[in-house]
Amino acid sequence: xxxxxxxxxxxxxxxxxxxxxxxxxxxxxxxxxxxxxxxxxxxxxxxxxxxxxxxxxxxxxxxxxxxxxxxxxxxxxxxxxxxxxxxxxxxxxxxxxxxxxxxxxxxxxxxxxxxxxxxxxxxxxxxxxxxxxxxxxxxxxxxxxxxxxxxxxxxxxxxxxxxxxxxxxxxxxxxxxxxxxxxxxxxxxxxxxxxxxxxxxxxxxxxxxxxxxxxxxxxxxxxxxxxxxxxxxxxxxxxxxxxxxxxxxxxxxxxxxxxxxxxxxxxxxxxxxxxxxxxxxxxxxxxxxxxxxxxxxxxxxxxxxxx
Amino acid sequence: xxxxxxxxxxxxxxxxxxxxxxxxxxxxxxxxxxxxxxxxxxxxxxxxxxxxxxxxxxxxxxxxxxxxxxxxxxxxxxxxxxxxxxxxxxxxxxxxxxxxxxxxxxxxxxxxxxxxxxxxxxxxxxxxxxxxxxxxxxxxxxxxxxxxxxxxxxxxxxxxxxxxxxxxxxxxxxxxxxxxxxxxxxxxxxxxxxxxxxxxxxxxxxxxxxxxxxxxxxxxxxxxxxxxxxxxxxxxxxxxxxxxxxxxxxxxxxxxxxxxxxxxxxxxxxxxxxxxxxxxxxxxxxxxxxxxxxxxxxxxxxxxxxxxxxxxxxxxxxxxxxxxxxxxxxxxxxxxxxxxxxxxxxxxxxxxxxxxxxxxxxxxxxxx
Amino acid sequence: xxxxxxxxxxxxxxxxxxxxxxxxxxxxxxxxxxxxxxxxxxxxxxxxxxxxxxxxxxxxxxxxxxxxxxxxxxxxxxxxxxxxxxxxxxxxxxxxxxxxxxxxxxxxxxxxxxxxxxxxxxxxxxxxxxxxxxxxxxxxxxxxxxxxxxxxxxxxxxxxxxxxxxxxxxxxxxxxxxxxxxxxxxxxxxxxxxxxxxxxxxxxxxxxxxxxxxxxxxxxxxxxxxxxxxxxxxxxxxxxxxxxxxxxxxxxxxxxxx
Numbered sequence: 001x002x003x004x005x006x007x008x009x010x011x012x013x014x015x016x017x018x019x020x021x022x023x024x025x026x027x028x029x030x031x032x033x034x035x036x037x038x039x040x041x042x043x044x045x046x047x048x049x050x051x052x053x054x055x056x057x058x059x060x061x062x063x064x065x066x067x068x069x070x071x072x073x074x075x076x077x078x079x080x081x082x083x084x085x086x087x088x089x090x091x092x093x094x095x096x097x098x099x100x101x102x103x104x105x106x107x108x109x110x111x112x113x114x115x116x117x118x119x120x121x122x123x124x125x126x127x128x129x130x131x132x133x134x135x136x137x138x139x140x141x142x143x144x145x146x147x148x149x150x151x152x153x154x155x156x157x158x159x160x161x162x163x164x165x166x167x168x169x170x171x172x173x174x175x176x177x178x179x180x181x182x183x184x185x186x187x188x189x190x191x192x193x194x195x196x197x198x199x200x201x202x203x204x205x206x207x208x209x210x211x212x213x214x215x216x217x218x219x220x221x222x223x224x225x226x227x228x229x230x231x232x233x234x235x236x237x238x239x240x241x242x243x244x245x246x247x248x249x250x251x252x253x254x255x256x257x258x259x260x261x262x263x264x265x266x267x268x269x270x271x272x273x274x275x276x277x278x279x280x281x282x283x284x285x286x287x288x289x290x291x292x293x294x295x296x297x298x299x300x301x302x303x304x305x306x307x
Numbered sequence: 308x309x310x311x312x313x314x315x316x317x318x319x320x321x322x323x324x325x326x327x328x329x330x331x332x333x334x335x336x337x338x339x340x341x342x343x344x345x346x347x348x349x350x351x352x353x354x355x356x357x358x359x360x361x362x363x364x365x366x367x368x369x370x371x372x373x374x375x376x377x378x379x380x381x382x383x384x385x386x387x388x389x390x391x392x393x394x395x396x397x398x399x400x401x402x403x404x405x406x407x408x409x410x411x412x413x414x415x416x417x418x419x420x421x422x423x424x425x426x427x428x429x430x431x432x433x434x435x436x437x438x439x440x441x442x443x444x445x446x447x448x449x450x451x452x453x454x455x456x457x458x459x460x461x462x463x464x465x466x467x468x469x470x471x472x473x474x475x476x477x478x479x480x481x482x483x484x485x486x487x488x489x490x491x492x493x494x495x496x497x498x499x500x501x502x503x504x505x506x507x508x509x510x511x512x513x514x515x516x517x518x519x520x521x522x523x524x525x526x527x528x529x530x531x532x533x534x535x536x537x538x539x540x541x542x543x544x545x546x547x548x549x550x551x552x553x554x555x556x557x558x559x560x561x562x563x564x565x566x567x568x569x570x571x572x573x574x575x576x577x578x579x580x581x582x583x584x585x586x587x588x589x590x591x592x593x594x595x596x597x598x599x600x601x602x603x604x605x606x607x608x609x610x611x612x613x614x615x616x617x618x619x620x621x622x623x624x625x626x627x628x629x630x631x632x633x634x635x636x637x638x639x640x641x642x643x644x645x646x647x648x649x650x651x652x653x654x655x656x657x658x659x660x661x662x663x664x665x666x667x668x669x670x671x672x673x674x675x
Numbered sequence: 676x677x678x679x680x681x682x683x684x685x686x687x688x689x690x691x692x693x694x695x696x697x698x699x700x701x702x703x704x705x706x707x708x709x710x711x712x713x714x715x716x717x718x719x720x721x722x723x724x725x726x727x728x729x730x731x732x733x734x735x736x737x738x739x740x741x742x743x744x745x746x747x748x749x750x751x752x753x754x755x756x757x758x759x760x761x762x763x764x765x766x767x768x769x770x771x772x773x774x775x776x777x778x779x780x781x782x783x784x785x786x787x788x789x790x791x792x793x794x795x796x797x798x799x800x801x802x803x804x805x806x807x808x809x810x811x812x813x814x815x816x817x818x819x820x821x822x823x824x825x826x827x828x829x830x831x832x833x834x835x836x837x838x839x840x841x842x843x844x845x846x847x848x849x850x851x852x853x854x855x856x857x858x859x860x861x862x863x864x865x866x867x868x869x870x871x872x873x874x875x876x877x878x879x880x881x882x883x884x885x886x887x888x889x890x891x892x893x894x895x896x897x898x899x900x901x902x903x904x905x906x907x908x909x910x911x912x913x914x915x916x917x918x919x920x921x922x923x924x925x926x927x928x929x930x931x932x933x
Contacts, residue, residue: 035432090641099431100375101644104586107377107579108640115634119626227575231443234436277451284440291437292425509794516793516804517786520772524780527769534729534763536755536784536847545790 002141007264008257009139013148013217015256016155020210021233022240022248023162024203030179030243031199033099034091037106040230041113042083042204046075046211047221048117051126054215064131068212076208082113083204084197092193110226117223128219151213158209159249162202166245171198179243228280232259235287241297250298258282337496338487348608349492353564355604356499357557362584362600363506363593364553369582370591371519372546373526375435377578378422378442382551384449384573385418386411386558388459391568394469397460404471408559415555416548423547427540442578449570464569471498471563479566495564502560503597506553510593513549522546523591576633583636586643589650598652607632680743682707682851682882683759688727688737690720697723698906700737705851710873710883712897712914714890716926719903721886722764725855729761730754742850756784760849762840764856764886770829774820774839777828778811781846814842818872834865838872845876852876854885858892870896894918902926 021043028036053071060067090109094102135146166172177185178195186192214229215221232255240251263279290297317325337349361383368376389411393402422441426434453461470479470491478494513519521542524532533539562568580603588599610628617624643650681704690698698720705711713721726732728739730751738747746754760781769777786807792800815821818838823831828839837857844852857873858866870892877883887893893900894914901911904926910917917923 035436090645093645097644097648100373101648103375103432103435104582105641105644107582108637108644111576111579111633111637112641113637115630115637118630119634123630231440238433278447281444281447284444287440288425288437291429291433295429295433512793512796513790516800517783517788517807518790518793520776520780521783523772523776524769524783527771528767530731530751531763531767531769532780533751534731534755534761535781535843536752537780538750538752549790 003264004261005140005142007260009142009144009148011257011260012253013144013152013256014260015236015253016152017210017213017217017252018229018233018236018256019159019249019252020155020206020213021229022236022252023159023245024207025230025234025237026240026242026245026248027175027199027203029237030245031175031182031196032091032095032102034102035106035234036091036203037103037230038086038109038113039203039207040226040228040233041110041117042079042086042226043207043211043214043229043233044117044221044223044226045082045113046079046208047215047225048121048126048211048223049075049078049208050212050215051128051221052121054129054131055126058129058131067131068216072209072212075212076205079204079208079211080201083200083207087197087200092196110230114223114226121221121223123223126221128215128221130219132216147216151217154209155213158206162206163246171195175199231287232283235283235290238287238297239290241299244297244299247297247299254298255283255286258286333500337493341490341493346490346492349490349496351604351608353492353495353499355601356496356503357561357564358581358584358600358604359503359597360499360506360553360557360560361581362588362596363503363510364550364557365581366510366550366585366591366593366596367513367522367553368546368550369585370596371514371522371526372543373431373522374543374546375431375438375582376547376550377435377439377575377582378445379438379550379554379581380573380575380578381422381442381445382415382419382554383558383561383577384445384570385415385551386555387562387568387572388449388465388558389414389555390559390562391465391468392458394563395465396467397465401469404469404559404563408556411559412552412555415558416552419547419549419551419554420544423544427543439575439578442573442575446570446573449573459570462570464567464571465562466567468562468566468568470566471495471560478563499560499564502556507593507597514591514593518542518545526591580636583640587639587651589652592650592652595650595652599650602651603636606635610635679707681705683728683739683741683884685724685728685739686737688724688734688739690723690727690732690734696906698727698734701903701906701908702737703901703908703911705882705884706899707882708877708880709898710877710885710896712893712900713884713886713903714888714893714900715903718905720906721903722855723906724903725761725853725886728754728853729759752784755847755849758848758850759853760844760847760851761853762837762844762855762857764859766833766836766840768828768836768839768843770827772828773825774815774828774831774835775808775811775824777839777843778814778846779807781814781843782807782810784847811842811846814845815839817845817875818842819868834861834869837861837869841872841876845881849881851882851884854883854887856886856888858887858889866892 021039024039024042025036028034028039050071053074054067057067057070086109090105091102094105132147136143137146166175174185174190174195175198177188177190178192182192185195214225233252236251236255237248238251239255240247240249259279259282262282266278337352340348340352364382365376365379368374368379390404390407392398393400393407393410394404422438426437429437449459450462452459459465470477472478476482478498479491481491482489521532521537524535524537525539525542529539584599584603585596586599587603588597589595607628610632613631614624614628617626683705685704686702688698688701689696701720701724713724715721723732727734730746730749730753733748738745740746741757741759744757746757769780772780786803788800788803812821812824815824818841820831820835820838820842823835828836831839841852841854841857858869861869866889873883873896885897897914899912900914900917902909902917902920902923909922909926910920
């Protein structure tokens with residue numbers, strides 16, 4: 001029982017990070033029909049910027065929350081800048097091109113970001129200075145840290161805010177209109193280019209925030225970390241139904257739980273034949289199963305090709 | 308300007324002469340390179356030939372049939388491991404390559420169908436991601452199948468893989484024939500060259516066949532293709548299987564050539580590198596793909612020179628040449644899609660040697 | 676003397692999309708050798724019926740029998756093999772293939788060569804390939820665009836693209852050629868030429884089923900027509916009779932047909 005509860009807690013924390021990243025995939029997909037392959041690397045840049053800023057300020061005597069806030073702001077600013085310029089330079093000119101073209105540029109951008117990061121930050125793992133002491137709380141035989149609670153609650157708050165924003169704000173409504181039909185939205189006087197830029201801004205900001213959480217949670221950053229994280233978040237978005245904002249949140253949480261529980265139990269289930277070193281396989285399996293069996297995901301529209 | 312015109316200008320005799328000259332050049336190439344540039348460059352040529360084979364396989368899937376496969380390196384891995392497991396001390400089996408290469412091709416082809424089948428209903432970009440997932444899954448398995456039963460030897464990989472062997476001649480030995488030293492890289496050169504030429508011929512023939520047209524038709528418009536009576540599911544699976552077969556053979560050759568393989572050699576980046584070769588050269592055009600494979604194999608060597616320059620000028624290497632290579636790959640993908648989406652050497656309207664069409668084609672160009 | 680069995684008989688086809696009925700209980704018969712027109716206002720379900728007949732959509736209910744075979748539930752490529760070929764309302768050619776190759780693709784379903792034949796260039800493959808090329812040229816000549824054989828399909832003029840689509844469809848040796856608005860976007864001269872081409876095709880034994888908006892073309896060309904409105908068939912018969920049908924006049928807002 002306590003292992004189950006423990007994995008549940010871990011899964012929810014992991015899932016809230018996946019969900020934040022998944023939102024970036026799903027919002028861009030909703031509006032452009034594009035899988036922004038490089039989104040995971042935006043998160044990576046956010047994480048590494050956070051590390052750099054905290055490392056620089058760790059000895060400054062500033063209180064830890066202030067350092068973190070500065071680092072998060074820096075990460076968000078850098079990621080927004082990257083996200084918007086990426087759309088501008090690499091995706092916008094290809095909006096009417098065959099589908100494979102923007103996907104190939106997205107792969108190119110992803111490599112550019114990864115290896116630029118390798119040049120800037122090096123290829124070794126970067127440690128996070130210990131700013132906050134971890135305090136443990138126990139619940140029914142399982143335990144969680146204050147940090148875990150913080151990550152989970154912050155992610156939930158941000159997502160609730162996002163839902164409210166999309167639902168009520170003018171620009172949120174314009175986003176939904178553009179998603180329905182960009183051409184008609186354009187005719188109705190919506191500046192679709194601005195909406196698309198704004199979508200990238202929003203997705204990148206959420207990605208940066210996820211990057212902050214990842215380095216807080218794992219205490220490490222690395223130029224290649226965006227790949228796996230991105231794949232998992234994309235899986236989460238597909239699981240929830242790509243293009244669907246609440247779906248991405250649900251999918252993220254679910255994927256976190258699946259991964260956490262599966263890697264917790266796989267050893268027992270297979271009699272020790274497969275170990276937790278297979279944990280990265282679950283995301284891919286979920287992705288393949290969902291796409292093959294129910295391509296619309298849990299809450300979304302159909303994605304398989306139709307006549 | 309017009310390749311049709313130049314081709315028509317050659318008489319059959321001249322054409323045979325041209326073939327002979329090319330054949331002589333190809334035969335002399337490794338020895339000339341060895342003498343002028345050193346043996347390391349012969350090795351680079353060998354690798355380039357291997358990549359030509361690999362890229363031509365991916366070209367069938369991506370270039371002809373328009374299915375973006377991001378896990379293509381998995382078939383290379385399957386071929387390499389098929390060979391390595393059955394021709395190394397790992398299990399103490401030492402099979403003949405004449406058996407193992409076709410076997411590797413077959414296994415890879417079956418993998419191509421098995422992994423391809425579930426993806427057929429998916430739209431292009433989803434297909435890309437799912438194939439990527441399959442590629443990663445295969446790599447993760449290769450990495451972890453050393454417990455509880457040691458099959459792949461995990462991250463350490465498999466060593467002491469048998470070289471190709473023709474009768475008593477093992478290709479990892481040097482031989483002296485009439486004063487000419489035939490080093491392993493020379494021997495492999497001829498094997499790889501034969502395979503690459505065969506792959507080129509097969510690709511060209513497929514392209515210009517009923518099946519090749521069906522692939523391109525699916526790429527151009529799947530609905531129209533099926534309405535014209537093309538069984539899109541089978542024809543797509545055939546593309547996956549053919550592409551995988553090419554990958555499987557090159558994987559087996561790679562294993563015998565290196566004598567060592569590990570999961571490290573079969574990452575997503577390797578899939579993307581092969582994709583780069585296809586995209587950079589020109590999707591769907593055999594000449595372009597060959598060019599792309601050669602350019603991208605030679606690039607790291609040119610970049611190594613950049614590393615030496617840095618050392619000489621600044622006393623240190625600030626930019627790791629291999630990182631720079633990946634950076635340039637990424638940049639190349641973006642720039643190619645933005646400015647030259649058809650590749651450096653795009654496939655033009657395929658030309659058929661029928662006078663009436665040539666005239667029509669010329670007229671078309673004249674009007675354009 | 677018993678009337679010969681119709682080439683195509685459609686019985687009670689119903690198809691809806693997400694609760695929206697696109698076709699309701701549509702039944703009609705196309706006789707061998709005739710030119711049958713399918714008309715009706717925009718959104719009446721004409722193209723949906725085409726898509727059902729060619730296997731692109733599966734109907735919710737209903738049946739159709741073509742040349743003695745039930746074809747409901749078959750995939751498009753099977754339907755093509757049974758002898759229904761079509762063109763598309765928004766021309767769907769293989770843009771980056773030459774006109775000749777487009778027609779050659781149409782021969783796919785009537786030819787056999789596989790991978791090994793192609794790789795080994797066997798005698799059988801070579802002669803089949805030569806026959807494909809020959810037939811493709813004949814068909815391009817037949818529709819009158821042989822001079823563009825080598826040009827990319829997407830570079831052809833609009834009217835020539837329509838002709839190429841017809842040639843490609845004919846390459847599958849159809850018994851029934853289904854044309855989705857073949858005259859759309861054509862001027863009067865081109866429409867006249869198209870009419871002559873369609874008559875020539877019928878004269879060569881192919882039955883034609885066409886969706887068309889150009890009423891003059893339909894009236895001058897078709898032996899019989901059926902009228903769809905809101906997914907239901909409201910009339911079927913000879914053009915002259917149908918145009919006087921009150922329900923049809925009503926559907927066209929009382930004016931344009933009379």
